[in-house]
Amino acid sequence: MSKIDWAAFPDARGHFGPYGGRFVSETLMGALDELQKAYEQYMGDADFMAELDHDLQQFVGRPNPLYHAERLSRELGGAQVYFKREDLNHTGAHKVNNTIGQALLAKRLGKTRIIAETGAGQHGVATATVAARLGLECVIYMGEEDTRRQTPNVFRMRLLGAEVVAVKSGTRTLKDALNEAMRDWVTNVDDTFYIIGTVAGPHPYPAMVRDFQAVIGREARAQHLEMTGKLPDTLVACVGGGSNAIGLFHPFLDDESVEMIGVEAAGAGIESGRHSAPLCAGQPGVLHGNRTYLMEDEHGQIVGTHSVSAGLDYPGVGPEHAWLKDTGRARYVAVTDDQALEGFHRLTRTEGIIPALETSHAIAHVLELAPTMRPDQSIVVNLSGRGDKDLNTVAEREGITL
Amino acid sequence: MTRIEQRFARLRTEKRAALVPYVTAGDPEPAATVPLMHALVKAGADLIELGVPFSDPMADGPVIQKACERALRYGTSLRDVLDMVAEFRKTDTETPVVLMGYLNPVERMGYETFAEKAREAGLDGLLTVDLPPEECDEVAGLLENAQIAPIFLVAPTTSDERIAHVARAARGFIYYVSLKGVTGSQTLDTSVIAERLEAIRRHTDLPLGVGFGIRDAETAGRVARVADAVVVGSAIVRLAEEFDGDPAGFAHAASEVVAGMRVEMDRVRASGVEASV
Numbered sequence: 121m122s123k124i125d126w127a128a129f130p131d132a133r134g135h136f137g138p139y140g141g142r143f144v145s146e147t148l149m150g151a152l153d154e155l156q157k158a159y160e161q162y163m164g165d166a167d168f169m170a171e172l173d174h175d176l177q178q179f180v181g182r183p184n185p186l187y188h189a190e191r192l193s194r195e196l197g198g199a200q201v202y203f204k205r206e207d208l209n210h211t212g213a214h215k216v217n218n219t220i221g222q223a224l225l226a227k228r229l230g231k232t233r234i235i236a237e238t239g240a241g242q243h244g245v246a247t248a249t250v251a252a253r254l255g256l257e258c259v260i261y262m263g264e265e266d267t268r269r270q271t272p273n274v275f276r277m278r279l280l281g282a283e284v285v286a287v288k289s290g291t292r293t294l295k296d297a298l299n300e301a302m303r304d305w306v307t308n309v310d311d312t313f314y315i316i317g318t319v320a321g322p323h324p325y326p327a328m329v330r331d332f333q334a335v336i337g338r339e340a341r342a343q344h345l346e347m348t349g350k351l352p353d354t355l356v357a358c359v360g361g362g363s364n365a366i367g368l369f370h371p372f373l374d375d376e377s378v379e380m381i382g383v384e385a386a387g388a389g390i391e392s393g394r395h396s397a398p399l400c401a402g403q404p405g406v407l408h409g410n411r412t413y414l415m416e417d418e419h420g421q422i423v424g425t426h427s428v429s430a431g432l433d434y435p436g437v438g439p440e441h442a443w444l445k446d447t448g449r450a451r452y453v454a455v456t457d458d459q460a461l462e463g464f465h466r467l468t469r470t471e472g473i474i475p476a477l478e479t480s481h482a483i484a485h486v487l488e489l490a491p492t493m494r495p496d497q498s499i500v501v502n503l504s505g506r507g508d509k510d511l512n513t514v515a516e517r518e519g520i521t522l
Numbered sequence: 523m524t525r526i527e528q529r530f531a532r533l534r535t536e537k538r539a540a541l542v543p544y545v546t547a548g549d550p551e552p553a554a555t556v557p558l559m560h561a562l563v564k565a566g567a568d569l570i571e572l573g574v575p576f577s578d579p580m581a582d583g584p585v586i587q588k589a590c591e592r593a594l595r596y597g598t599s600l601r602d603v604l605d606m607v608a609e610f611r612k613t614d615t616e617t618p619v620v621l622m623g624y625l626n627p628v629e630r631m632g633y634e635t636f637a638e639k640a641r642e643a644g645l646d647g648l649l650t651v652d653l654p655p656e657e658c659d660e661v662a663g664l665l666e667n668a669q670i671a672p673i674f675l676v677a678p679t680t681s682d683e684r685i686a687h688v689a690r691a692a693r694g695f696i697y698y699v700s701l702k703g704v705t706g707s708q709t710l711d712t713s714v715i716a717e718r719l720e721a722i723r724r725h726t727d728l729p730l731g732v733g734f735g736i737r738d739a740e741t742a743g744r745v746a747r748v749a750d751a752v753v754v755g756s757a758i759v760r761l762a763e764e765f766d767g768d769p770a771g772f773a774h775a776a777s778e779v780v781a782g783m784r785v786e787m788d789r790v791r792a793s794g795v796e797a798s799v
């Protein structure tokens with residue numbers, strides 16, 4: 121395993137081992153070539169990078185803290201728990217790191233219209249936000265089911281001037297929003313830039329989104345070294361499409377002593393079949409432009425998923441995670457809706473931080489993991505987003521009307 | 523010569539363009555599909571494109587999305603679709619059949635198993651919209667051995683360089699997607715199509731089909747003037763929704779549409795203009 125040169129992935133055609141690639145209809149191939157060239161050019165362009173850094177600092181509020189959760193660590197009686205505070209970013213989640221970057225690319229390419237898919241609405245809000253700031257037309261596709269679960273975010277997007285389209289096809293969740301965004305893109309490919317919200321989709325999206333999110337891991341690594349004089353022992357992040365997780369993991373890939381754990385949504389329990397855990401319980405296939413682990417039936421039809429958190433309710437996962445799983449560099453576990461809710465309440469009451477339900481999955485795993493480790497060891501958890509958007513969902517589950 | 527080659531060779535001597543209707547297998551119900559295929563041939567179809575239902579038809583508009591949903595009510599699987607092809611072949615050994623769909627059901631079945639079963643069933647071609655030639659290496663050899671033609675799309679956005687690439691990988695015929703968008707979209711400009719077909723012909727001798735946006739006999743006729751094959755999908759599948767629960771009524775209505783296109787396409791070609799192949 122130590123022989124793998126992680127920086128060499130993906131290869132020129134977007135493959136992470138057998139995963140990734142570019143499985144789209146012919147109409148989009150030209151646009152993806154154009155995007156790949158632009159991305160490769162501008163990631164090495166000093167002016168572009170300076171503008172990106174400036175925006176991340178002045179608009180997003182980076183760097184955000186690596187917070188030592190002393191009370192929680194003491195209560196758990198094991199490893200020291202540190203939170204990378206992506207919830208403190210403008211718009212309240214890690215998603216904006218990526219939308220800032222892609223919107224700058226869209227500007228450079230002369231595109232006037234931005235589209236995006238969203239599940240929890242965090243990526244939609246982050247996209248609508250940068251579109252408003254840059255004066256670009258913005259259309260957000262969201263499964264009808266999710267527009268109901270995440271009404272505050274729908275309102276936020278509309279306030280920001282975006283058109284929110286409630287997608288009524290298929291299972292009416294994130295995967296169907298992605299289908300609809302692809303259909304829009306194929307129709308309006310000349311003037312439209314598609315900002316994908318996670319490390320999935322056709323090449324170069326998984327690599328490009330990773331590179332924009334890797335700021336999380338770069339900061340966390342430097343901060344942890346400065347605070348403790350050593351590297352963390354373990355990294356933990358929730359995995360929907362996998363962007364906050366890969367953003368944290370990627371800068372640590374060469375640090376062999378650092379263990380990485382991705383936490384998927386087990387929903388009502390893996391054995392119930394009602395979950396969103398393709399890495400833990402799925403198998404490789406092709407969907408949404410890349411080869412990766414999927415939740416599908418014996419005939420290759422994609423099956424409906426379930427999670428209490430809309431942002432994890434997706435049957436696929438970024439291809440780099442599929443590769444990290446197969447190579448053993450990262451490992452993946454799943455926690456249920458109920459466990460996630462426990463994590464949500466525990467962090468809120470112990471540290472005074474209300475996390476997103478997606479993030480609560482990572483926290484739930486830490487509640488089990490930390491006590492098995494020594495107090496001189498440490499865990500860095502990606503606190504990918506804040507929970508304001510989920511208050512309705514949590515209240516409803518507990519029989520409270522707001 | 524393969525069945526597809528034979529069919530296009532015959533059409534060329536007859537100075538006619540191929541009429542290629544698309545129907546989603548299992549729509550509106552599985553038992554309706556084979557009789558429908560025979561009815562379409564009787565009405566004038568030269569080649570049949572049979573859609574494999576998929577849960578996430580990203581390249582399709584609402585009409586074919588709904589067709590997939592109707593077919594999936596009955597769990598119509600790739601295995602079932604290949605059985606339908608085999609059933610069709612029992613009484614029609616001449617009309618080529620091409621499957622059109624998405625990669626995942628084929629990947630799940632396994633490429634080797636698929637190639638073997640497809641050959642046994644008498645399938646002639648496979649068009650997977652989300653499998654560009656770049657990703658095809660693994661599959662190409664298996665299909666070649668089974669004499670299944672990999673059919674590829676060329677789009678309005680395809681560069682000259684890519685057309686050359688597609689032409690090298692393609693067998694059977696090349697499918698030109700006449701507009702940017704999903705299946706069932708509006709408006710066609712045949713002069714633009716003619717130009718693009720010329721550009722493709724510089725790279726290949728394969729017959730060129732045109733599809734997406736052909737909704738009536740008049741458009742089919744105009745396209746037949748410049749193309750070797752006319753593919754009609756949503757205009758037929760739309761009727762399945764109307765006749766849901768009445769497969770015989772659907773077959774009848776679909777046959778009328780196909781027959782009307784056949785007459786107009788042959789009239790246009792007989793009036794002296796023909797594709798430059």
Ligand SMILES: Cc1ncc(COP(=O)(O)O)c(C=O)c1O
Nearest residue numbers: 242360361362363364431478505
């Ligand atoms: C706060 C938060 N965390 C995590 C996710 C999951 O996405 P990813 O796995 O790409 O980080 C989302 C998605 O909406 C989110 O809003």
